[in-house]
Amino acid sequence: MAVYTDVAADELADFLKQYDLGELLSYKGIAEGVENSNFLLHTSAGSFILTLYEKRVAKNDLPFFLALMTHLAEHGINCPLPVKARDGEALRELSGRPAAIITFLEGMWPRKPNVSHCAGVGEALAKMHLAGANFTIKRANALSVSGWRPLFDAAASRADEVQPGLRGFLAAELDHLSSGVWPTDLPEGVIHADLFNDNVFFLGDRLSGIIDFTFACNDMLAYDVAICLNAWCFEPDHSFNVTKARAFLNAYGRVRKLTASEEAALPLLARGAAIRFLLTRLVDWLNVPPGALVKPKDPLEYVRKLRFHQSVTSARDYGLMPSGLVA
Numbered sequence: 001m002a003v004y005t006d007v008a009a010d011e012l013a014d015f016l017k018q019y020d021l022g023e024l025l026s027y028k029g030i031a032e033g034v035e036n037s038n039f040l041l042h043t044s045a046g047s048f049i050l051t052l053y054e055k056r057v058a059k060n061d062l063p064f065f066l067a068l069m070t071h072l073a074e075h076g077i078n079c080p081l082p083v084k085a086r087d088g089e090a091l092r093e094l095s096g097r098p099a100a101i102i103t104f105l106e107g108m109w110p111r112k113p114n115v116s117h118c119a120g121v122g123e124a125l126a127k128m129h130l131a132g133a134n135f136t137i138k139r140a141n142a143l144s145v146s147g148w149r150p151l152f153d154a155a156a157s158r159a160d161e162v163q164p165g166l167r168g169f170l171a172a173e174l175d176h177l178s179s180g181v182w183p184t185d186l187p188e189g190v191i192h193a194d195l196f197n198d199n200v201f202f203l204g205d206r207l208s209g210i211i212d213f214t215f216a217c218n219d220m221l222a223y224d225v226a227i228c229l230n231a232w233c234f235e236p237d238h239s240f241n242v243t244k245a246r247a248f249l250n251a252y253g254r255v256r257k258l259t260a261s262e263e264a265a266l267p268l269l270a271r272g273a274a275i276r277f278l279l280t281r282l283v284d285w286l287n288v289p290p291g292a293l294v295k296p297k298d299p300l301e302y303v304r305k306l307r308f309h310q311s312v313t314s315a316r317d318y319g320l321m322p323s324g325l326v327a
């Protein structure tokens with residue numbers, strides 16, 4: 001459960017007086033997520049999600065996330081909407097943390113994603129990329145290449161406790177990715193940057209919405225594709241499932257076709273995406289705050305994924321044909 005900061009019932013009832021959300025009927029901490037503290041609220045006006053933003057979220061970035069959700073919702077993407085208080089502001093403070101209430105989205109995230117889920121995600125990601133095209137607020141990706149070294153430095157001295165040799169493995173990969181090979185000329189736009197299965201809701205097999213924009217930023221669109229290849233196209237035993245990758249890439253390409261340069265860069269972008277999640281997971285694994293109700297995610301899952309991407313020689317290995325057509 002990710003609840004780093006608890007909220008007392010009377011404090012929450014007071015907080016809600018700033019909104020037109022009626023009376024608080026019940027609330028509970030949400031047993032999922034690792035980044036922020038989330039609560040499910042039931043009020044006489046309906047169900048809502050209250051988020052208290054924690055460690056990795058800079059307060060200055062919150063207007064970006066909240067405005068982005070509003071923008072995407074206005075452009076046909078089903079995502080939560082920030083709820084404004086009576087003064088017109090959605091961003092507030094609670095228990096010493098920046099806080100916001102967003103609308104509740106119906107659906108369930110898939111515990112065992114199948115090929116059809118992967119296709120749904122490909123289509124939704126491409127639609128989100130197109131919908132974000134005219135969003136004017138900018139936010140740099142704090143967790144791109146230059147953000148990885150500080151994470152490595154924070155974890156390096158204890159990395160070998162998690163797996164012998166991990167420190168050297170990470171150092172070599174970081175050296176490679178920061179040696180000038182990282183692409184700089186691919187199409188950019190607003191990316192979600194964390195579109196994992198617990199951030200995509202389905203009703204049956206139909207994708208019903210996307211949540212959790214707290215890593216969203218401006219970066220290469222194909223980097224978002226690479227993140228999803230990591231998050232959606234491996235099996236529980238960490239073997240790569242090319243059928244899922246093909247379904248995902250095919251569905252993405254039907255909405256927004258990847259350029260030849262984006263396709264060629266996919267193996268490298270997938271390595272970058274793998275080390276990014278490996279590093280944040282490793283830091284979190286080694287630093288669980290005392291008393292926090294959180295289940296840190298396994299960093300070693302990403303060692304295996306990264307090794308796979310290191311063995312990839314072209315986007316063909318992800319199910320793409322050289323022409324850009326899908327097999």
Ligand SMILES: Nc1ncnc2c1ncn2[C@@H]1O[C@H](COP(=O)(O)OP(=O)(O)O)[C@@H](O)[C@H]1O
Binds near residue numbers: 030038102106
């Ligand atoms: N708008 C929403 N509607 C319904 N459930 C939500 C919503 N936002 C978050 N949740 C629930 O809370 C969990 C954690 O949210 P998430 O945003 O992923 O956490 P974190 O802030 O830690 O990244 C989700 O897996 C989901 O169960």
Ligand SMILES: N[C@@H](CCOP(=O)(O)O)C(=O)O
Binds near residue numbers: 034199
């Ligand atoms: N997706 C990240 C963890 C952060 O995401 P959350 O939405 O589960 O809080 C990972 O898998 O490492």
